[in-house]
Amino acid sequence: MDNLNQLKSLITQWSIELGFDDIGISDINIQEDEHHLNDWLKNKYHGSMFYMEKHGNKRSRPDLLVNGTLRVISLKVHYYSREKYQATKDIKNSKEAYIANYALGRDYHKTIKNKLRSLVSRIQKYSKIEGQNFFVDSAPVLERAFARDAGLGWIGKHTNLINKDHGSWFFIAEIFTDLPLPIDIPSKNHCGTCDECIKICPTQAIVAPYQLDARRCISYLTIENKDAIPVNMRKPIGNRIFGCDDCQIFCPWNKFAKQSIEKDFLPNKNLLNQPLETLFKWSKTEWENQTKGSALRRAGYSGWLRNLAVALGNTATTKSSKNLLISRLNDTSEMVKEHIEWAIGEQNQS
Ligand code: B12
Ligand code: SF4
Incomplete structure (x- = not known):
């Protein structure tokens, strides 16, 4: 196909057919984010997630991960599946376990990889890239930075990507391509003077706007950390037994959040409010x-x-x-x- 604009429209159409909620395209230059990542690692904010320091600059330079990459096609899939505002009530019910929204249904890696595979097979005939070129939290890629540049949302002070119309309850996935597709306009930041997430975080893990010390984050402490939970962190964990959503629950932009329509993300009844x-x-x-x-x-x-x-x-x-x-x-x-x-x-x- 000669016309790249036409191909971009087709890719957008296919992605919606396959159940993606939004799509955007960026180039591969995220130099500033690379500096932030390196500072974050220097500060040891990644704790025992050694995979975060293992890949040099691959996370911020897609062409080092997949040779020939010129564009990143970022995609999002909504996952919020509780009743609207139910999460606010659930974190206060100390007799019931709170499991983060993203983990109540089927593992998103599996569901989204299947969608990606179908999309890539349609795009592939126009591209020369060979081998694995689609990811969902499955390779060293600074996913939020590329998605921001692709116009899918801005990185909030809590470090999650937020979309003005859809809130932040969504996963991010991406396809690397050598096609010089037209790029989108990066999203503007709309946090303004708000600092709700910083104030509400039960363990004060957001140590400065846009900087999360994972070692304090309940998501890290209850999932990634394989050792003892430091004693001073145990009380603030409350009833959160897998992950934490507080910074998103209290973010005003999640008034606009969209409920997931993906049946794989419907909550397992044996995990919700148990x-x-x-x-x-x-x-x-x-x-x-x-x-x-x-x-x-x-x-x-x-x-x-x-x-x-x-x-x-x-x-x-x-x-x-x-x-x-x-x-x-x-x-x-x-x-x-x-x-x-x-x-x-x-x-x-x-
Ligand atoms: C490691 C990791 C974690 C770690 C560390 C989180 C973190 N903030 O880094 C832990 C285990 C804590 C975690 C928790 C969660 N995670 Co997580 N995680 C990742 C992973 C694998 C890498 C993230 C990363 O690159 N961190 C490196 C640091 C440097 O990046 P950063 O904190 O985002 O910082 C950026 C900006 O804030 C900015 N910045 C940094 N410092 C500074 C300083 C200044 C002054 C400025 C201006 C900017 C700035 O630049 C950085 C680079 O862009 C990604 C998947 C992927 N491959 O990207 C998923 C991912 C980020 N996680 C995801 C999710 C859903 C979660 C949870 C919501 C799960 C839960 N409910 O428990 C929580 C959210 C916690 C939070 N507030 O971030 C989604 C986020 C989707 C979205 N809408 O944003 C991702 C993208 C997975 C996916 N494919 O969907 N996660
Ligand atoms: S709670 Fe406020 S500061 Fe935090 S991410 Fe949402 S809008 Fe930004």
Whole structure:
């Protein structure tokens, strides 16, 4: 096809047919973001996520990752699947487990990769790139920076990408291409003087606007971190047993958030609004059955028990919760045991 504008329109049309919610195209120059990434790494804000420091400049230079890349096609898929404003209520219900919105349904990597594969197969006949060129949190790519430049939203002070019309509850995916497609206009920042996310973050993880110290972020502490949760972080975790949404829940732009229409992201009923005690009773086999094909697998079973022990330590004592904690003292790892002992100690005090 000679006309690149025409091809861009076709790609947009295909992406909507495949269930993407938005699409935009950028060039590959994000120098300023590369500096921010390097400072972030120097500050050790990535904690034990060593994969963040492993790939040199590949994260910010697509042509180092896939030779010949000229453009990044960024795509978004909405994932919010709770009732509107229900998340605000759920984080306050200390007897029930709060699981981050993005993890309530099927693992997004799987669903979105399938969509990407179909889109790429249609684009591929116009391109010379060979091998893997589509990603969704699956390669060293500064996804939010490219999506911002493609006009899909701005990076908010909490560091998530926000769209003026759709809020921030969406995933980002991208296709690298050697086609010199027309690029879109980067999104403008609309945070203004607001700092709601910085004030509300339970662990003060947003250490300055646009800078997140992951080591303090509940998402990192409950998912990426495989070790003990620092004691001073346990209370503010509350009932959040996998990930955290607070900075997005309280962001005013999420008044405009769109509900997901992707059936794969509908919540697993056994994960939504479940009593902490019910989930803490799950055996490893039950956990494996319930988390098949889910992002929850990332924390592992011992991470699951560790997080639930912390949440139980943050609830008011009942006879059954205390007995339950005691009953699991001897069938877990030393790391989990220490969290259960902490929780029992907290319950004794309440
Ligand atoms: C590592 C990681 C995490 C880490 C660290 C998060 C972080 N902020 O870096 C942890 C585990 C904490 C995490 C948590 C979450 N994550 Co995450 N994560 C990633 C991952 C793999 C890399 C992010 C990254 O590159 N970080 C490096 C730092 C340097 O980037 P940054 O913080 O965004 O900083 C940018 C700007 O803020 C700015 N900047 C930095 N410093 C400064 C300083 C100044 C002065 C200025 C002006 C600017 C500036 O430049 C930076 C580069 O663009 C991406 C996937 C990907 N490959 O991109 C998903 C990704 C960012 N995560 C995602 C999601 C959904 C989440 C959670 C919402 C999940 C949850 N509910 O628990 C939370 C949100 C927490 C938050 N507020 O960020 C989505 C975000 C979608 C969106 N709409 O933005 C992504 C894009 C995955 C995807 N494909 O959809 N995540
Ligand atoms: S809460 Fe306010 S400062 Fe934070 S991302 Fe949303 S608009 Fe920006």
